Amino acid sequence: MTRKTGEMFLKRELLPFFWCSGCGNGIIMGCIFRAMEESGLSRENTVVVTGIGCWGKADDYFTTHAFHGTHGRALAVATGIKSANPSLDVIALVGDGDGATIGGNHLIHAARRNADITVIMSNNNNYGMTGGQYSGTTPFGAITSTSRYGHAEDEFDVSELVKTAGAGYVAKGTIANPLQLQKFIEKAFQKRNGFRFVEAMNICPTYYGKNNKTGNAPEMIEKLRKNTVEIKTARAAEPHELKGKIIVGEYADKEVDGFIKRYKEIQKKASVVSRK
Amino acid sequence: MAKIAVDYKLCKKCGICAAFCPRKVYSFNALDGLKAAREKECVACEKCVIMCPDFAIRVIREKG
Numbered sequence: 001m002t003r004k005t006g007e008m009f010l011k012r013e014l015l016p017f018f019w020c021s022g023c024g025n026g027i028i029m030g031c032i033f034r035a036m037e038e039s040g041l042s043r044e045n046t047v048v049v050t051g052i053g054c055w056g057k058a059d060d061y062f063t064t065h066a067f068h069g070t071h072g073r074a075l076a077v078a079t080g081i082k083s084a085n086p087s088l089d090v091i092a093l094v095g096d097g098d099g100a101t102i103g104g105n106h107l108i109h110a111a112r113r114n115a116d117i118t119v120i121m122s123n124n125n126n127y128g129m130t131g132g133q134y135s136g137t138t139p140f141g142a143i144t145s146t147s148r149y150g151h152a153e154d155e156f157d158v159s160e161l162v163k164t165a166g167a168g169y170v171a172k173g174t175i176a177n178p179l180q181l182q183k184f185i186e187k188a189f190q191k192r193n194g195f196r197f198v199e200a201m202n203i204c205p206t207y208y209g210k211n212n213k214t215g216n217a218p219e220m221i222e223k224l225r226k227n228t229v230e231i232k233t234a235r236a237a238e239p240h241e242l243k244g245k246i247i248v249g250e251y252a253d254k255e256v257d258g259f260i261k262r263y264k265e266i267q268k269k270a271s272v273v274s275r276k
Numbered sequence: 277m278a279k280i281a282v283d284y285k286l287c288k289k290c291g292i293c294a295a296f297c298p299r300k301v302y303s304f305n306a307l308d309g310l311k312a313a314r315e316k317e318c319v320a321c322e323k324c325v326i327m328c329p330d331f332a333i334r335v336i337r338e339k340g
Contacts, residue, residue: 003322015286016330022290026329178326205290218295 006033009043011061018057020128022217024175024202025055028122031182031200032091038182039189046089049078051103054129055095055122072103079115079259086116086260089189096123100158101136107158111165111195116258118188118196121158124204132207139244143211159199159251168194168256172248174201176225184250193258201228201246278320279336280312286332293324293333 010033019025036046046064050056051074059066065088069077078092094100099107099121110117126144127133134144134151137158141150159172169191173181181200188196203209203220214220224246231249234242280301287310294304298321303313312318320337 010331012331016288019329021288022292023329026331027327030326030328030331217290218292221292222295 004034004037006030006035006037009033009036009063011063014061017061019054020206022203022205022220023054023128024124024200024217024221025058025122027175027178028120028181028200028202029058029061031178031185032120035182035185035189038186041089041189045087046091047078047081049074049081049090049092051094051098052129053095053098053127054124055093056098056129058093072098072101073106074098075103075106075110075115075117075119078117078119079110079113082115082117082260083263089192090117091189092117092119094119094121095128096121096125096137096158097127097135100156100161104136104156108161108165111162111167111197113259114166114168114195114256116193116195116260118185119198120185120188121197121199122202123158123199124202124208125155126204126208128204128207132204132211142208145207145211159197162195162197163252166195166256167197167252168258169196169253170199170251171197171253172199172201172246172251174224174228174246174248175203176221176228177248180248187250187253193261194256195258201248277316277338278318279338280315280318280324281334281336282310282312283332283334284309286330288330288332290329292327292329296327297324 043064048059048062049067050059051069052071074092074094078090082090125138131145133146137155138151139155163170171184173184184198188198205217228248229245234247291304294302299317301314301318304310320335324333
């Protein structure tokens with residue numbers, strides 16, 4: 001049996017990718033391509049929406065339809081596309097700066113509304129494209145271009161945030177375990193209604209790695225792998241054991257009514273009232 | 277047995293494939309770049325294909 005590669009979704013003629021050497025975005029791309037093929041998404045019926053940032057360039061390499069939005073507004077655009085044509089599969093690709101920091105409000109409200117889109121966040125703990133400034137997911141004490149002596153604030157746990165906001169499916173994986181990440185993305189694609197959110201913990205060897213002296217790309221991925229705890233293990237563990245750890249797994253997996261379904265019901269109600 | 281095809285136009289010399297190969301098939305350093313030095317050891321698990329961020333590696337399975 002040959003492994004599914006999802007190559008039909010990749011614009012191979014545009015390679016090499018625009019990203020730096022060792023950037024994990026390419027690994028996430030591979031996971032998305034394979035998951036798309038596994039879950040039977042078609043090129044003609046899929047729209048990939050991105051914002052701005054390193055991960056925002058990802059839509060260039062898809063053979064599907066694509067929409068490149070403004071910074072932080074990828075989810076607003078994606079919700080609009082899905083509402084206008086509910087038969088489309090809409091995938092929004094957001095970074096941590098795009099999705100959790102500048103577009104943080106869009107993220108929680110799209111989750112609360114359960115807009116029927118899949119969101120894949122590449123979280124590399126800083127703003128990579130503009131030179132490694134701190135973002136909403138930069139951990140406390142980390143050195144970035146805008147926190148030369150250590151970051152004073154705590155970071156968001158974006159997956160917990162989206163889960164609390166009411167999303168139907170929330171999972172977190174890392175690029176150190178691409179097969180698990182692919183499984184989460186596949187499950188998100190197959191659910192087909194409600195807000196589905198997959199956070200991929202990524203590395204930024206060019207800025208975050210260099211500033212914090214965490215080594216080159218393979219060393220950073222190895223550290224990421226060692227720093228992860230499965231969610232089942234985490235539930236049984238003491239809070240002090242989990243400090244600074246990345247908890248991977250499915251945060252939420254429940255059946256919800258998506259925004260489209262609910263809105264159609266309201267439309268029906270309204271049309272009956274207006275006829276009277 | 278498997279054959280490894282590295283596309284050197286796409287390879288950005290990050291060394292992820294060499295670091296994560298369970299059979300240590302690749303030799304890698306910053307000067308010489310990447311080579312599939314011990315190709316005979318390859319069991320075609322395709323971990324390098326999945327971990328390569330630049331789609332630069334193909335593993336071709338050979339029968340037998």
